[in-house]
Amino acid sequence: MNNFHTASLEVGTLVESLLFYELWNEYISWSLLIGIFTFGWLFHHSFWYTSKEGEDWENPDKIEVGVFPRHNDDMTLEVAWTILPFILIIYLTYISWAPLDAVWTSENGGNHGFECTEGQSSNNQMDMNTGIITSDCYHVLEITGKQWVWSFECNPNDDRWTGDIIPDRGFELSTNLCDIGTISIEGYGMQPLLSLKAGETYLAVMQSEDVTHAPWVQILGVKEDVQPSHKTTLWLPMIEASESMILCTEYCGDAHSLMSAGLSVHN
C-alpha cells in the first residue's frame, strides 16, 4: 500500500493523504466495475437490437397512437437492480464509515487522544492499510480567517464567557512544534507561513472575523469552513516533511483566490 502512496506522488499529485487514496482506490475499482457493466450493456444493445427507418419490425408492445402500450416489465429484474445497488451502497457507506473518526474532531478521546501536556509528543502512527493516523495526544493551535488573509496563533488564549472549547493549557508550544513566519509565494506575494513538526498532530480551532472562509490544507486533502458565528475544528495529523499551500475554498469576495498561506512541515 505504501508503494501506491509513493506512486501517486510520481504522477504529480500534491495530496499525500493515504486515507484519501485508500478510499479513492476502493471507489475507483467499484466505479470501473459498474462503468464496464453499464457501458458494455449499452454498447451491446446499441449495435445488436437495431433497425432501419422504414424497415419492418415486430411490435411486441402494441404501440399505437392514443393507446397505452403493453406493459413491458419483469418484477424479478426490477427488484434485482433495486437490491443489488442497495447492497453496494451499504458496503460503500460501511467503508466510508471507519475514516469518519479520523476526520471528525472531538475534544477528548478519539483517534488523537487528549491534548498534549508540556513536552509530550503526539507520536503519530499510521495504519498502512486504512491510512488512519492515531496519536497519543494533540496540540491546539488557532486559525483565524479574515478578508483576505489567514492568521495563525500557536498559543491561543482562553475566553470563558464565549464558552470556547480551547482549554487553558498553561504553557506555550515550543517553536519547534509550532511556529509562524512569512513566505513569498510566486503569484500570491508575501503570505503567512505555518511551520509544524512531522509526527505531531494538531487540532486547529478556527473562527472568522468577517465572512465564511475555509482553509484547504492541500497536502492532507482536508478543509473545514471558518464561520463568524461559531468555532469549527480541523485535525492536522502530520506524517512527513513537506512544503505545501493552504488555499481558501469558501468564496469570500474580491481577493478570495489570493487568500493563501504556506504550510511547512519539518522533521
Next chain:
Amino acid sequence: MSGDYHGDDDHEHQSAWGPHDWSHGAPHNSWAPIIMSIGIGIFLYTVASAYSWGEMVDPSSIPLIFLGLTISFFGMIIWWRQDASFDGIYEPRATGTPFQNIQIRKVAMWMFLMSEMMVFTSLFSTYMRYRLGLTPCVEIYESGSWIVNSQTIDSGEAVNCFLPASELIASSWFHIAPGAINTFALIISSFTIVQALRWAKKPVGSVDEEVRRKRVYRYLGSTWILAIIFLTLKMVEWFVGFYIPEIGFLGLHEHDIVSLVNEGYTIHADHYHPHHGWEDTHLAELAAANPSEFEEYFANIASIEGGYVTTDAVMMADIRVSTSTFFVTTGTHGAHVFIGIIGLTYMTWKAWTGGYTPQNAVSIEYFGLYWHFVDLIWVLVFPFFYLY
C-alpha cells in the same frame, strides 16, 4: 410559428386590455402579465436603489417606486376587467381523479396554499433557529455576565441576545390589546366571508335578488372593514401607540401605551435598552451568591456601601436579529392581509354591482380559502410572537 391573430376562433375575442368572452373557458390574450411583471421589476429595482442598509441613498428613486406600484396596479386592473365578466357558467371542472368534478381553480388555490404553507414554515424555522439558538436577553441579564464584560450603557458595548417582542407586548393587558382585538377581527372576518358565500350561493328564486346583492356586498364590506381594522391596529401597535385616560368608574388608570418602535424595538436596535428594567438591581444578590465572579468588577467599578452595590449600570443589547424576525414574520402575514384587502376591494365592488350569482359564487369561496389560511397563520403567529 406564425401568429394567427385573426384566426377563426378569435371572433368572440374583444380586447387584450378589457373584458373578454369566457365562452372559450379561458382568457385568450392579456396584457396584464407583461405589464404587472414590469411593474414589479421596477418596484424591486427602485426600492433597492433608494435604500441601502436602512439608509436612503437616492431620494430621486422614491417617485419611481410609486411608478412601479402604479404600473403593477394598472396591470391588475386589466386583469380584473377581464375577470369581471366571469359569470361562472364556463368554469371548467376537473376530469381526473382524485379531484373529479371540482372546479379547476379551487384545486389550484389549494395547491397555492401548499406553497404558502412552506413560506411560513421557512419563516417559522428562522424564528425557531434564533429563538432557541440565541441566549435570551433576560437570561444574560440575570446571569450578570454583562457586568463583568461591561456591556453597559456607559461602555457602549452591547450583548447579542434574543428579546422576543412578547416581553414587551405581553407585559400588560393594554399592550396586548391591539393583537388580541386583531385576533378576533380576523376570526370574525372569516365568519363574514362565509356568510357572503352563503348568500351568494342561495339558489335563484329562493331569495330576492336585491336582498342577495345587499347581503353579499355588506358581508364582503364587513370583511374588508375588519381587515382594515387589523392593519390599522397593527400600525398602532408598531408605530403609533395609544393613550388611555383616567376613567374612574371603570377603575382605569392613566396609561400611555408606547408603540414597539417608540420603545426602541426596531430593526436597527443594536444598542437597545428598555426604558425601565435591565438596571443591575439583582446584582447585590448575585454578588452574595457568587462573590468570586464579581471580584474584579467590585474592585474596579462598583462602590459598596453597607453590603449594597450602588451603580447606575444598565445592560445594552443588540436585538436586531429578534426584531428582524418579529417584524418580517408578522409583516409577511400583514402583507398577506393587505393583498386580501386589495382582492376584497375588487370583490366588494363587484358585489355592489350585483356581480355575484349562485353560478359564480364559488369565486368568493376561492378567496375565502385564502382568507381562512391567512386567519389560520395568524392563529400561529399570535401565540409565537405575541404571547410567548
Next chain:
Amino acid sequence: MNKTKIHARSIIVMSILLLAMAFSPLVSSFPTGISGVKDSGCNCHGATTSESVIPTIEGLPEVYNYSETYELTVGFTGGPSTIGNINLGGFHLWASEGELASNDATVQRYNPSEVGHTEIGNDQTSWTLIWTAPASDKNIEFILHTNSVNGNAGGGAGSSGDEWNRLTAKVSAPIEVLEQANPYVVLSTLIVISAILLVITVTYIFYRTNPDSFNWKTFEPWICEWLTSTDHKKVGTLYFLAGLFFLGVGGIMALMIRIQLSVPGNDFLTQDQYNQFFTLHGTTMIFLAAMPLINGFANWMVPLQIGAPDLALPRINAMSFWLQPVGALLIFTGVFSGTGADTGWTGYAPYIVSETAHVGTTMWVAGQIMLVASSTLTGVNFLTTIAVMRAPGMGWMQMPLFTWSILVANLMLFLSIPAFGVGLVQVYLDRVIGTAFYDAGSGGDPLLWSHLFWYFGHPEVYVVIVPAFGVISEVIATSARRTVFGYRSMVYAMAGIGVVSFIVYGHHMFTSGMSPTLRFVTMLTTMLVAVPTGIKIFNWLKTMHRGSLVYRTHTLWALGFLVTFTLGGISGMFFPSMAMDLHFHESYFVVAHFHYVLVGGTVFGFFSAIYYWFPKMTGRMLDERLGVLHFLTAFISYNGVFWPMHRLGVWGMARRHHTYFISTEEAMGSLPAEAAGWNMFISVSAFLFFFSNFLLIANMIKSVIRGKKAPADPWGGWSFEWMTSSPPPTPSFGHFNHGEWIDLPTLKDSNEEHIGNDPSPLVKWFQSLMVLDDENEEVNN
C-alpha cells in the same frame, strides 16, 4: 386613437422602461465614493468629490522598466486639512499591474494591487510607498483617492466636513501595447449582438411566413399576439427562445472564464470580473437557461400528452413567463454598470449581506425573487393541470413519463422554492432596509442561509434533471419501438428521487461545521440517491433489449445522455464519503461532476427533446445530417471540456479561483505542472463545444424556413401529442361548451386491467373528505 396606435405606443414605452432598467447605472453602483476596492476606495468622507483637494502622485516613470522598483510619494494639498488637527488625511492607491508594497509604518498593503494609510499614518498629508513594475508589457493604471480631514472627532462620526478627490495616472510599457479590452464591454457587446441577432431572426421569420405584407399594420397584431398570448404553445415557444438565448449568454460567460483559466497566472479577467462572471454563469445557466428550456417543453407537451385543451390557468402561465425576462434584467443590471453580483450562485451568507459584496448583489437578489415567484406560479399551474385535466381513460399510471417527470419536478420545486424565496427576501431586506437576519455581528447565523438555500438548492438540481429523465424515457422507448421497461418502477423511482431530494441537502454542508449527527444522516441518505437513479438507468438499457433501435438524432443524444449521465452519477457517489468529500469540496472535481449531470444530463436530454419534438412544435422536420454532425462535435468536445476537470480537482485546483499557479523546481504553487496543459486543452475544447451548438441554431432556422413538412406522428410514439396535427390547433384538444369540455380524446389501453380514472380505495377515502358542490345543499337556509 385606434388600437394599433395604443399598442405601438405601449410597446415603445415598455421597451424604453426595460432599456432604462438595463442601462441606467445603478445609482449607488458607481459610487462617487471609495470603499475598500478600486472603484469604491477608502472610507470616503463626504458624498462627492471636492475640487479643493488636489491629490498628487510623484515618482512614477512615464515608461517603466521590467521588474524595476520605484519609490512613489502620494499626497494631497488643499481641503480642510490644517496642521494641528488630530488627523490630517488618508489615501487609497490601486495599481492595475505590478506589486505595491509598504515602505514604513504609515502605509499598509491590503493586497498586491492596493495600499492605504495605517492608523499611525493618518496624521500626514503625504506618504511614501514602493511599486514594483511587472516583468511583462502592460499599460498600467493607477487610481489614487485622498481624504482631506479636518480632524473634528475620532471614530466613525468624525468625517463631517472632510473632503476628498480622486486622481488617475497612467504608465506605459517599454514596448507599445494595445489597450486591453474591458471584459464587461466584451460581454455587454456580445449580449447586445445576440439580442439583435434574435430580433433579426424573429423579424426574418415573420417576413418569410408572410412576405407580402411586411409592414407595421400586420406586424403589430403579430407581435402583440406574442406579448399577450396565454396559449400554452405560444408561451412554451417564448420560454424556449428565452432559454436558448440565455444558454448562449451563459456560454459566452463560460468562454470568458475559460480564456482566463487557459494559462496559469492569466490576467484576461481581473479577479473582480471573474467573480461576477462565475456568479452570473451559474445563475444564468440554472435559472435562466435550464429552467426556461424545461418549462418551454413542459408548456408545450404536458397539455398535449394528457389530452388537455390548455393548462389549467393560462393567464397565470403567461405571468410565470413574463416574470422571467424582467427578473433576468434585474439580475444583469449590475453587470452593465460593472458591479454585478459576485457571490457565487449559492450566495453564501454572511458575504452576501456584507458591504464588500458588490451593490449589484441587491439587484441580483431582487431578480431572483421574481424568478421564485415565477416558479411558484408555474408549480401551481402544472400540478393543477396534471391532477385535474387528464383526458378520460388516463389514470395516474397511464400518464406518459415526461408528464410524470414534470409532475415530480414541479412538486419538488414548489415545495422547496418558498424556502429559497424567504431566504432571498431576508437577504434583500438585510441589504435594503437593514434587518439583521444574516449579520453575524448581531448574532445572525450564516448556516441558516445555507440550510434554507440547500433545502431548495438540492431539490432544484433534481428539478433540472428529472424532466430530462422524462425526455429520455420517451425518446429511448420510441426509438427502440418498445414500451419503456418497467413503467411502474420508473414512476416509483422518480417519485423516490423526489422524496429523497428533501433529505440529502446536508451533503453540500459537510465542511460547514454543521452538527456531526446531521452530517452522518445526510451521508447515508445521499448514498440512497444512487438506488432510484440506478433503477432508471438499468430500465432504459433494458428497454433497448429486443427492441428495434432506429438511429435518429434524438436517439443519439439519448444514448449520449446515458453515457454522460452515468459518468456523472458515478462521480457523484464519491461525495457522500465524507473523508473524501473534505478534499473534493469546492474543487474542480465538483465542477466536473455537476457539469456532467447538468450539461451531460439536462442539456443533452433537452437537445434530444428538441430533435424529438421540434417537428411537432413547428410542423417542420429538422435536418438529420446537420443533427448528427451537431451530436458528434458537441459530444466529443463536451467530454474534452469536463473529463479532465476530475483530475484537476484531485490535484487540488480550487473552484471559484480566478487563477492558479503551478509548482516548479523553484517556486511553490498549488498545482502540478501538467495542470497547465490540461487547462489549455479544456479551454480549447470549450470553444469547440460552444461553437458546435451553432449547428443546432442553424438547423432550426433552416428547418423553420424551408424544412420538410412534418407528419402528425413522425417517430411512432403512442402518447396523445402524436395524435394531433403538427403544429397542433388551438385549443389543443376538444371544444368548450357550457362548462364542459367535449370531444376530448379518450385513452385506450392494450393491457387487460385498465383502471383509467376509476378511483382507488385511497382516492375514494380522499374524495369522501371533499365537499362537492351540491346545488341543493342550502335550499333550506
